[in-house]
Amino acid sequence: MNNDLNNSMQKNLTILFSLIYILMLLVTVNISPVNNYNKAYENIQSKNENTFISSKNIKGPIKYSKNKEDNAITKTVCKIYDSKGELSGYIDNNEKIKIIKTKENKDIISYANTNKFSISELLSSMTNKNKDLFTIGEVNKNDIKSRKLKKIYLTFDDGPTKMTYKVLKVLKKNNIKATFFFNGAKNNEGKKVVNEIVKEGHLLALHTYSHDYKKVYKSPKAFLKDLEKNRINFLKATGYDCRIFRFPGGTNNTVSFSYGGKKVIRKAIKLTKSHGYDYVDWNSFPDDVGAKMPKKQYNRIIKQAKWNDESVVLMHVFDRNTALPKGLDHVIKTLKKQGYTFDTVDNLNTPVKFAPAK
Template sequence: MMFMSLKDRKEISIFCCLVWFTLCVLTGCSPEKEEVHTSAGQKPIAGKSSYGEEERVLSGFQMIGEYAAKPYAIVGTNPPSSERGSGKKKAYLTFDDGPSRQTKHILRILREKGIKATFFVTGKSSPELQAYYKLIVNEGHSLGNHTYSHNYGYIYSSVKAYRKDTEKLNDLLARIAGVRPDIFRFPGGSDNHLSRKAGGRHIMAKIAREMTNIGYRYFDWNVSSTDAAAVTLPKQNILASVRSNSLGKNQIIVLMHDEDHKTTTVEALPDAIDWLKKQGYQFETLSKSSFVFQFLHPPG
């Protein structure tokens, strides 16, 4: 039996260390990152962290001056000129991601102000939250589909996945609220960049075409409250965004969020409504026959 000297063992150890170091440099090995989950329980796309995908997507839009840098026009029932054209001023308030603990406060404010809004909801398992689906409908508001899971990595992986997740939510809404919405909003909007990581460069166009062909209509927004720019954005920032982004527009679809941590959105809502009323806006709910704003026009 052969025994290595202490010197030989040291030389072998040094050699092994050098080999390991070289491999790490070449392959970029690093400790595995802890898996992050959003507040809704869905897994974000690999490589992304922080508290929620939509906040990153939407706050990114606002940093370039809302939609001035986005080359998409208004399409749908009304022609592009309708946004700034003559006629009645109409405001469509929309709330994404609910129901949540804030839903009851939003509904109370809408009731007190005598106006109706549109809620783009997601799937909830809690009976307490599910009850809001029916309450929203009973109080005269519109329900829109915002996917069941709101999981970017899954819903944007394929056309089939998006349609399946949408129909799963509609099945739930039909059972609880007695309605199957034919309007929806893409998580992150119809031109979000995260979808490309899940399903490729053209995935949004493919999904938009499929959903339109089977009878759905999707809505983006032309006024953002920017309440997604932070976990909880100051009330005055939200009000300032609604005011500045509404200027010069006769028909506006206002984006807000209905989530547990959006307390300042609730605080800003009464003042935002009052300001819009003073500007002459009438409030309506979205439907397939209403004004439409889409970032991405689905190809025929």
């Protein structure tokens, strides 16, 4: 009888320890920092301030972005994504880290910022999965360290040109997207260039059809007419319709005064806005309009990147800028090593616009 009792106790203890072990496995989810910006994180991050945190129960730091404006009890602070880019959990308003554990996804690898969403919405989106919801820890507020955004928006003006192909090759090699503020594609070669830009997934934006100061700055209506011609030209050539543009010379240029007066750009801004257009200037410029640009000239971009949370870089794809491909490649590689990411200007968090000259 004693042997049966001992055997029964041993079995119960074995089951108990097994349950404890399983519970420990469930609670200690492996969360590690993401250094390579997986697809889910890359698509959603940078809408707010990036933050490093650590948890009492997790080896940190963990990278995520927090929505500071979200105070509703039924709303989340941020979503959690797994390696497949699927929703796997959230951090609630009490700073508790909640994990939705599924059979398909065993490891959670990143936190990402998101817009507000209700927990019921999150759970309903995972109705086809076996899931358990549990708390794995809480945010240690003492370990929060703010970090500024490190975003670069490469922009190229005054194409289409043959140099554009070399620039596209560098961008593809480095797996980044850029913005091209181009004038009208006036022949088959030009149409081929702009189609390649769209095909490669870059943003094809407007820079007026003619880039003729005398013509475009004659009046606000003349500017809009030339801009519309630029847009329709690209739409017919590529099927892509964009209403983002850059003023020739920027919004603070004074050359326009000679043709349409001191208020021509201010009035053009108002008129184009009423037709659904928006414009972007720049806050970084390597001064690449000279007759011959040395490669080292592009190093200015690296230095200027530290000036702003988001750098909109202006470059020109003139065929004479033979140093551009190598200079660009060096700039991209250097900034990547320094932790910068790249994007197109339609994803700017803060507008980059000059005050029009008076």
